[in-house]
Amino acid sequence: MGSCKEEERKQQKSVWVHGPIIVGAGPSGLAVAACLKQSQIPSLVLERSDCIASLWQQRTYDRLKLHLPKQFCQLPLLDYPKHFPKYPTKHQFISYMESYAKHFCIEPKFKQLVEKAEFVNGIWRVKSQDCEYISKWLVVATGENAEPVIPQIQGLDRFNGNVVHTSGYKSGYEFRKQKVLVVGCGNSGMEVSLDLCRHNASPHMVVRNSVHVLPREIFGCSTFGIAMALHKWLPLRLVDKFILLMSNLILGSTENLGLRRPETGPIELKNITGKTPVLDGGALNQIKSGNIKVMEEVKEITRNGAKFMDGQEKEFDSIVLATGYKSNVPFWLKGSDFFTEQGMPRRPFPNGWKGENGLYTVGFTRRGLLGTASDAIKIANDIADQWKINKEWDNICSSYVILQI
Numbered sequence: 425m426g427s428c429k430e431e432e433r434k435q436q437k438s439v440w441v442h443g444p445i446i447v448g449a450g451p452s453g454l455a456v457a458a459c460l461k462q463s464q465i466p467s468l469v470l471e472r473s474d475c476i477a478s479l480w481q482q483r484t485y486d487r488l489k490l491h492l493p494k495q496f497c498q499l500p501l502l503d504y505p506k507h508f509p510k511y512p513t514k515h516q517f518i519s520y521m522e523s524y525a526k527h528f529c530i531e532p533k534f535k536q537l538v539e540k541a542e543f544v545n546g547i548w549r550v551k552s553q554d555c556e557y558i559s560k561w562l563v564v565a566t567g568e569n570a571e572p573v574i575p576q577i578q579g580l581d582r583f584n585g586n587v588v589h590t591s592g593y594k595s596g597y598e599f600r601k602q603k604v605l606v607v608g609c610g611n612s613g614m615e616v617s618l619d620l621c622r623h624n625a626s627p628h629m630v631v632r633n634s635v636h637v638l639p640r641e642i643f644g645c646s647t648f649g650i651a652m653a654l655h656k657w658l659p660l661r662l663v664d665k666f667i668l669l670m671s672n673l674i675l676g677s678t679e680n681l682g683l684r685r686p687e688t689g690p691i692e693l694k695n696i697t698g699k700t701p702v703l704d705g706g707a708l709n710q711i712k713s714g715n716i717k718v719m720e721e722v723k724e725i726t727r728n729g730a731k732f733m734d735g736q737e738k739e740f741d742s743i744v745l746a747t748g749y750k751s752n753v754p755f756w757l758k759g760s761d762f763f764t765e766q767g768m769p770r771r772p773f774p775n776g777w778k779g780e781n782g783l784y785t786v787g788f789t790r791r792g793l794l795g796t797a798s799d800a801i802k803i804a805n806d807i808a809d810q811w812k813i814n815k816e817w818d819n820i821c822s823s824y825v826i827l828q829i
Contacts, residue, residue: 437554437555437556438555438556438557438558439555439556439557439558440558440559441467441468441557441558441559442466443460443465443466443467443468443559443561444456444460444465444467444468444559444560444561444562444563444782444784444807445467445468445470445548445550445557445559445561445562445563446467446468446469446470446563446565447470447538447541447550447562447563447564447565447566448469448470448471448564448565448566448567448787449469449470449471449473449475449476449477449478449525449530449532449534449565450476450477450478450479450480450565450566450567450787451477451499451521451787451793451796452565452566452567452786452787452796452799452800453469453471453532453563453565453786453787454469454476454477454499454521454524454525454528454530455499455500455786455796455797455800456563456565456784456786456800456803456804457469457528457530458499458500458501458502458524458527458528458530458800459500459501459800459801459803459804459805460804460807460808461528461529461530462501462804463804463805463807463808463811465804465807465808465811467563468533468557468559469530469531469532469533470532470533470536470538470550470552470557471532471533471534471535471536472535472536472537472538473534473535474534474535475534476521476522476525476532477517477518477521477522479567479569480514480517480518480521481518483572483591483592484514484591485514485590485593485594485595485615485616485619486514486594486595487514487595487615487619488513488514488615489511489512489513489514489705490511490512490517491511491611491640491700491703492511492646492648492649492703492792493510493511493646493648493649494508494509494510494511494512496646496648496649496792496793496794497512497517497792497793497794498520498793498797499524499793499796499797499800500797500800500801501528502523502524502527502528504520505520508520536552536553536555537552537553538550538551538552538756539551539552539553539756540756540758541562541756541757541758542757542758542759543562543759543760543781543782543783544759546781547559547560548560548561548562548781548782548783550562559782560782560810561782561783561784561807561810562782562783562784563784563785563786563803564753564757564783564784564785564786564788565785565786565787566751566752566753566787567751567787567788568698568749568750568751568767568768568787568788568790569748569749569750569751570749570750570751570752570753570767571749571750571751571752572589572590572591572745572747572748572749572750573747573748573749573750574589574745574747575607575745575747577607577722577724577725578723578724578725579724579725579726580725580743582725582726582727583725583726583727583728583743584727584728585728585740585741585742585743586741586742586743587742587743587745588742588743588744588745589744589745589747590608590612590613590616590744590745590746590747591749593616593744595619595623596616596619596620596621596622596623596625597623599620599623599625599741599742599744600623600624600625601624601625602625602626602740602741602742603625603626603628603738603739603740603741603742604620604625604626604627604628604740604741604742604743604744605627605628605630605719605722605729605730605738605740605742605743605744606620606627606628606629606630606743606744606746607630607722607743607744607745607746607747608629608630608632608745608746608747608748609629609630609631609632609635609683609702609718609746610635610699610700610702610746610748611700611702611703612746612748613629613630613746614629614637614702614704614705614707615705615707616744616746617629617707617710617716618705618706618707618710618716620744621710621715621716626715626717627715627716627717628716628717628718628719628738628740629711629716629717629718629719630719630720630721630722631682631683631684631718631719631720631721632720632721633686634684634685634686634687635683635684635685635686635701635702636668636685636686636689636690636693636701636702637671637675637678637683637701637702637704637708638667638671638675638690638701638702638703638704639670639671639674639675639703639704640703640704640705642667642670642674647667647670647671647703648703650667651663651667651691654666655691660689660691660692660695661689661692663689663691664689664690664691664692665689667689667690667691668685668689668690675704675708678708681708681711681712681718682718682720683711683718694790694791695773695790695791697790698790719732719736719738720732720733720734720736721733725743728740730743750766750767751763751766751767751768751788752767753767754766754767760779760780760783762779762780762783762785763785768788769785769788773789773790773791773795774789774798776788776789776799777789777799777802777803778802778803778806784803784806784807785799786799786800786803787799
């Protein structure tokens with residue numbers, strides 16, 4: 425049986441790609457492909473799923489909206505439609521992605537799961553389940569959120585109720601009138617808890633670590649936008665102090681609600697660790713009213729519920745794991761030490777977009793779509809410079825051959 429599979433792989437066809445290979449057809453991959461197309465450089469986009477932006481289409485809950493205003497979440501060369509609201513919905517964002525791909529005539533090859541990519545003898549060899557693609561350039565665009573993180577919680581496998589990661593959560597309607605344990609207190613944990621409340625469920629949200637909760641807007645302006653504007657003139661720590669001062673005035677103290685703030689400011693913390701502050705969309709009021717109950721860290725899961733570190737024990741009907749995502753790059757990119765074991769570039773922002781031997785990365789800045797747009801432009805410009813040199817060299821060689829004839 426093993427020899428048959430080996431024989432199949434030997435017969436696997438190889439395709440030379442006249443341009444970069446881009447792995448991933450999410451916002452990052454599409455952004456690079458569009459920027460390359462503007463420079464008249466072809467590319468091949470490989471996508472393991474059957475659609476673009478598969479994380480958004482297949483792994484997000486129904487009521488999801490962009491956490492930041494649309495001007496901070498658009499890709500290069502094409503703005504959102506003017507009639508879109510300030511905070512586009514999930515479905516509006518997907519339609520923007522589809523329009524973006526259509527506008528730039530980007531046609532990914534779907535259902536191409538990359539099993540291995542390696543730089544061999546001066547070229548990149550990228551193997552999917554049925555083909556090997558070869559190119560001078562490889563763009564890793566699978567991003568920070570490729571695979572769900574499933575925590576190791578004692579007893580989780582013996583729980584009698586339903587256990588779902590937020591990647592499989594669609595709506596609180598499925599959990600109506602249930603008592604639900606939500607593990608995680610980031611933006612997803614807060615929004616899922618709020619959604620559960622709106623469907624008459626009883627969410628208990630586990631807060632394991634400290635967390636910054638900020639108002640989405642300050643005086644009608646985006647908190648993130650204000651922070652960016654201030655940072656042009658002030659040190660980051662002063663910006664953080666102002667944001668926290670305004671947050672306490674608008675939201676009140678979160679410490680009294682069991683939401684302890686980290687010692688490092690929210691924007692500085694995101695830049696250092698990638699941990700995004702929670703932008704409150706209404707969950708905080710539900711916590712204050714007692715509809716969302718804040719729980720300490722889980723000690724173990726029982727057959728019918730959970731035991732907590734503070735000694736409490738409660739029964740639950742379902743568990744939602746709002747525990748985030750991780751990169752999957754270490755599983756398929758071989759022979760390169762550009763990425764850490766966690767699948768993130770070793771070089772910090774803004775220098776993590778380019779590796780050696782024609783290797784590029786996009787979507788790993790921990791700065792959302794703004795970082796993606798910035799890196800996509802840099803990558804396309806860098807490849808365009810090489811493309812121009814190669815083209816000039818080809819022309820010189822062609823002229824030389826003609827002269828010799």
